[in-house]
Amino acid sequence: MNIRSLTRGDGVVIGAAVLLFIASFLDFYSCDTEFCSTNAWDSDLFPVLPSLYLAGIIAAGLIVGARFLPAGRKIAGLGLDQWGLALAVFAAWTGLWTLMGGLPADNGVGQILGVIAAVALAAGAVLNTRIPALQAALMGAPRPQAPSPYGAAPAQGYGYPGQQTAPSPYGAQAGQPTAQQSYGGQQQAAQPGPAAGAQGGQAAAGGEFAPFWFAVPVTRPLYAEDGSPTPIAELAPGTWYLAVDQRGAALIAQTQDGRRGVLQDTTGIQRG
Template sequence: MNIRSLTRGDGVVIGAAVLLFIASFLDFYSCEGDFCRDVPNGWDSDLFPVLPSIFLAGLIAAGLIVAARFQPAGQKLAGLGLDQWGTALAVFAAWSSLWTLIGGPDVDKGVGQILGFIAALALAAGAVLSQTLPALKAPLMGTPSPQAPSPYGAGQGQGQGYGYPAQHGAPSPYGAQPGQPGQPGGQQPYGGQPQAAAQQPGPGAPQQGGEFAPFWFAVPVTRPLYAEDGSPTAIAELAPGTWYLAVDQRGSALVAQTQDGRRGVLQDTTGIQRG
């Protein structure tokens, strides 16, 4: 489980779910006078089916949407992804809450009913728009900047071990030639010596005879890693903030290796950061 898999849209969903949970304990109707001692809230059985159709539906929807971020890409339940089930439940909860406002008994609306509708509406909006708005697709916590890492294969005590490249300056975008004039960082080739930097191509660049040189990279957002046999099944997810080793190239795709030794194909290489 990597919390960096969460997006800003997930943050909206989580915040709305917390607000919905609080609203469920507040008075659903407003009443004045001494005879109004037992004003029901969302958990009162007298208001059935308010509890399952609004409050529980919204909380379960948020749980499914967040849980989907920690599941392998492509995993489905009855033909739909967990986030799709969660989105449908969130819209249902907002729809149900709307009808309690416009079609319920002729009594004053309580703070729990009004706040519940606002929370359910925000939950549905966050669930739907997080799939379309780039601003809500961005990572919730951002991607940390790599720090003075150690070479691949270095022993413990020499640095931070597996998952970090040896860097001599700022990382460069995928496809850039390290060490060229105008390129930042001036990184050395993978496994090469500083003196040979002028004669050897940089990490990931094709060498003489089409040989591929392994290099480190990081993804800007969570991306699936597919099996090497070409099947559509994702075997892992690459998370921002972690360095992965590219061991081969297949057209525009990369064959990457995870920390636990699994290898797969990263089909979407746009925006990746090379170490």
């Protein structure tokens, strides 16, 4: 069921059905004598309830329900929306006649609102497929988030846990995690050393490696640590990964699901 398949015309139909339901509990007619007021649920007014109020509510259900069924689904040769249209017109026709019924009482607010709702429902059902403005989507599609351009600062979110910005240690780039970070369900301790800020994610010889976040400019394979030639994963641009160790010019990287592997090509990577 996709609610975004509903149109503005369907919204009119749904609103009219809600108003019909509310109106059925209000006074259908009223007079000056005691205990004269009553609503559509009173048995003395039968068949006003099924002919006006319930017929309109069922019509709205059929019209809206047809949006969520495969095209071509029919009952007795008619689609659900066609049955709903017929019931909506019938409810409006019945409502108009109740205004001329000659009851020995005044028209109540429930009767007037019910007739207005039934007419609006019938109009929405008839014009739903004929007026372009009513065919527009009731709810707009969600706007996709634009991916961060390569080289932009990492955003807070999945793959880059929130942290308090601390003064950068000696040799480290601004924004590099220096405290324990949670990634893929594991804790990685970032212990910066004197050579932690080497460009391209590499640490200078003799310095202790400091885990850091990085992004790749293009899709690159991640190989198993045992030297197998078959990639175990692919690193995609726009996602931040954690470098947990260094092996020569290569990096040991960890993916979002906790897998570790060797990133052999570290050219052009961007550090977090």
